Amino acid sequence: MGEVFPYQRSSCEKIDIRIHEKHAGSDSSSSFSNKSTEANSVLTNNAFRVLYQAPRATTWAKVREGSRLLYTRCRVALRDSETTSKPVSQPGKFNHHYVHPLFTQNGKNERVILSVSHEQPLATVRDKNGNLQEVIQSASHNYAGFLGCSQDGIALHQFLLARLPIVDCPAVSPLESEAREKVAKFWQADFCLFTSTGYGSNLLAFSAVLDKTWMVILDEKSHNSMFVAAYQSQPGLIRKFRHNDLNDLKKVLDACMGQYTNTLVAVEGFYSMDGTIPDLAGLSSLKEHFGFTLLVDEAHSFLCLGATGRGCVELWNEDDTVIPVANDLIDIRTTTLSKAVGSIGGVVCAKAIFGPRLTHRRDEMSLDPIPTSAFVQCLYVLGQPTMLHRSLKRLRSITKFCRQELHRVGLYIYGCDSSPILPIFAGRPSVAAKLSYILRQLGVLASPVSTPAVPFWESRVRVCLSAAFDDNTVYRLLQTILEAAHRVGLSKVTSSPTTPQCRIDDIILQEQESREASGTEKHIKDLIAACAVTTAPTVPEGVVRAAGHDALSLYGLGSGGARWVVGTSELHVEVEKLAARITGAQDAMTYHDSYIGLMSTIAALCRPVQGYKKHCLFVPQDMPPAVEDGLRVAPRAxxxxxxxxxxxxxxxxxxxxxxxxxxYATLVLRSNEITDQRHLEDFLDRTTSLHQHAGMTILLIDEGGIGTFSRPRTIHGQNSARLLLYGSFFRAYNLLGSYLAGDPALIMELRYTSRGYMFSTSQQPFIMGMIAAELLKLGEALGSC
Structure with a gap:
């Protein structure tokens, strides 16, 4: 067992809390001032206050982690002596020598493979040795319980797959139009657009609004996609403020106001790594004073917070201890469909003034289209308000119970009392990895989180609650957490949790839910049938479509999980292996959007390289937009x-x-510059001879999709270039996603450093199943499979 409490506990340490109490004689004009409050005097029914700071790492904890780092690096160095595949950059070296081994050594595995994901709340996982285990699925964001879908829901998507294209086209516009109208009405927004991913919703929203006349200010803990979107948009000024510190935001506004015509303040509606929500009353006061535009990313608050799932504003106004805010406080709202909705895609809702800009910008961008299944799933979920209301009421009950039980045994859980995400403080990255692994051994799947997502010494394991958890599941979950925390030394308490009583039974509500479900299903089927009259499915009948049906039956819609550790199905691994085999590479990774994948790859390749004084990147003059945007968002240092x-x-x-x-040279090539495979091999020979005493990476963009080029089987000398091949499944098969294939050390590095991979959700399994079927056909034709 690890050391007991290796961190300085701060259970008696008070911090300043931004409070906006509603009481007689309160002065709303000073509502963004600090108020230091004793913990025992804070109103306990205010769900938004975080009373204590996270524990701090002691010197002894840092010594232990330093020793672990040294030990791990020695083990990896011994292993590397037997291979020529080594990292080339500083971030890649850190991942190679430390982060990656934490999840692979001693029986741990790099990515947990989900064998079954639609039987909520349980899932079957397979480790790297092929062992199967049934676990509680608390690594997905299935807040409202819709992720797996009911059997009727799966049947509805089977019905869709048999009749309509996989992706958007004019023939399915009635489905899209109704889904847009439904989401806009849900949030009382004037305008709504869909994007291929939640990551892409921020790219669209920021770039549609911002230009050189704008200043943008972001909460420092905003999602990576928001910072990427801000840099990609090239506004006049980008600043950030301390998390939820509105005094700091006011200082930034005071210092910069008047320098630019417009100001955008961007925050999240629910910070999933910290379990906090923004101070909306304070933001409202500041907005009224400074007149800025407010953008809120509600990826984790959509269908999670509030009695009806309308997010942070609804939750805030339900609490009678705070100053309420206007329902139209938010000017632009972004979200994802890969969390509580259980599909894939993104949404941008906005006030009417921003509609023309958003439409124009979406037409300019080369994001992949959104799958037709996303429209159906949106309509299916939002068409059952009674079930949604009951599920969220149960979720609130589960959340309150679990937080009380975990606090009782002395575990530090980040966030406010309303947060259904339980980030359990582990401190050291190695403890977070160990805690996650022990939890899985005991039957709970939960994601470990460390740098770069959170500070190094505040590593944690994130447990996500779901309305799909029955009381027995909640009890088992808590029992497992207590046992695992005790084993790694985070808790001295070994007692069993209290028996939960979170059931919400109402026969009248259940009858209403049944009527809503059947009525919604019939309405959606009628829409699908009407669209099918004017179109033919873009995926023909046969093995490809059959693979999609099989994947839907086995996995459901998938999505909802953090892809880097626990968001991978067997079909994702199969596609990676097939893409690598067809391209002659040793490894491959996949993105769920062609534009985001290429942009993220370019940005990740713009890093210092070990052992070289200088790094030069050569790009074609007619570079694709994704390459240009990748250069914009690359770290400046x-x-x-x-x-x-x-x-x-x-x-x-x-x-x-x-x-x-x-x-060190990195070359970006478009395939229109390379006539055929022989030309590629000649080019590799020439570049190796020209740059034979230095290092080189070549990224070749296969604009045909996949199968046009492959890595030469002959090795062009010890110092030959590392070849990466990038292509789009959408371009090749009209199926969503892209791949990157190449040297295994580079692929491992890019899984860690490519933000469009690390901070996004996996593609849906049924689409990956059809891609795998197409790749098998291609491989047989090329003789590589």
Whole structure:
């Protein structure tokens, strides 16, 4: 067992809390001032206050983690002596020597493979040794219990798959139009648009609004997609403020107001890593004073917070201890469908003034379209308000009970009392990894979280609650958490939890739910049938469509999980293996959007390289928009020198020849510059000879999709270039997603450093099943499978 309480407990340490109490004689004009409050005097029914700071790492804990880091690096170094596949960058080295081994050594595995994910609240997982285990699925964001869908829900999607295209087209516009109208009405918004991913919803919203006349200010703990979107949009100024610290926000506003015509303040409606929500009364006061535009990402609060799932504003106004805010406080709202809705895709809702900009910008961007299944799932979920209300009421009851029980035994749980995400403080990354692994051994699936998502010394394990958990599941969940926390030394308490009583039974409500479900299902089927009259499915009958039906039967709609550790199905792994085999690579990874995948890959490749004084990046003059945006969002520190070239000849005849041995070169090629496989091999020979004493990575964008090019089987010398092949499944098969194939060390590095991979959800299993079927056909035709 690990050391007991290796952190300085701060259970008696008070912090300043931003409070907006509603009481007689209160002055709303000073509502964003600090008020230091004794813990025992805080109104306990205010669900938004976080009373204590997280424990701090002691010197002894830091020594232990340093020793673990050294030990792990030695083990990896011994293993590396037997292979030539080594990381090339500092982030890749950190991942290779420390982060990745935490999840792979001693029986742990890099990614937990979900064998069954639609039988909520349980799932069957397979480890890297092939062992199957049934676990409580608390790693997905199935807040309202819709993720797995009922059997009727799965049958509805089977009905859709047999009759309509997988992705958006004019023939299915009635489905999209009704879904847009339904979501806009749900949030009382003037305008609504869908995007291929939740990540993409922020890219669209920010870039549609921002230009050089705008200043944007973000909460420092905002989701990575919000920061990427801000940099990609190139506003006049980007600033951030301390998390939920409205005094700090006011200082930034005071210092910068008047320098730019417009100001955008961006926050999240529910911070999933910390379990907190924004101070809406304070934001309302500041907004009234400064006149800024407010954007809120409600990815985790949509269908999670509030009595009807309308998010942070509804939850805030339900609490009678705070100053209520206007329902139209938020000007632009973004969210994802991959959490509580249980599908894939993103949504942007906004006031009417922003509608034309959003429509114009969406037409400009080259994001993949949203799958037709997303429209159906939106209509299916929002068409059952009675069930949604009852589920969220139960979720609130479960949340309150679980937090009380975990606090009782001395565990530090981040967040406010209304947060159905329980981030359990572990402190050291190795303890977070160990806690997650022991939880899985005991029958609970939960994600470990460490840097870069959270501070290094505040690593944690995130347990997500769901309305689908019955009382027995809640009891088992808590019992398992207590046992695992005791084993790793986070708690001295070994007593059993209290028996929960969170059931909410109402026969009248259940009858109403049944009527709503059947009526909604009939209405959606009628819409599908009407659309099917004017179109033919883009995926023909046969093995490909059959693979989609099989995946729906086995996995449901999937989605909802953190992909890096616990969001991977067997079909995702199969597609990666097939993509690697077809391209002649040793490993591959997949993205769920072609534009986001390429942009994130380019940004991740713009990093310092080990052992070289300089890094040069060569990009084509006619670079795709995703490449240009990738350069925009790349970290400014240590970014490479970027050079554009007009054609392959100019690249090889002068540019590469002039580079010194201390310069690492990264080349980005479009396949229209390479005529065939022989031309590619000749090019690799020439570049290797020109740059033979230095390092090089070549990223080739296969604009045909996949199968046009492959890595040469012959090795072009010890210092030959590392070849990465990128392509789009949408371009190849009209199925959503993309792949990156190449050197295993680079792929491992990019799984960690590519933000569009690390901070996004996996593609839906039924789509991956059809991609796998297409790749099998291609592999047989090429003789590689």
């Amino acid at each position: 240590h970014r490479p020198t970027v050079t554009t070239y007009t054609n392959i000849e100019s690249l090889t005849s002068g540019m590469l020849r002039s580079q010194s041995r201390s310069t």
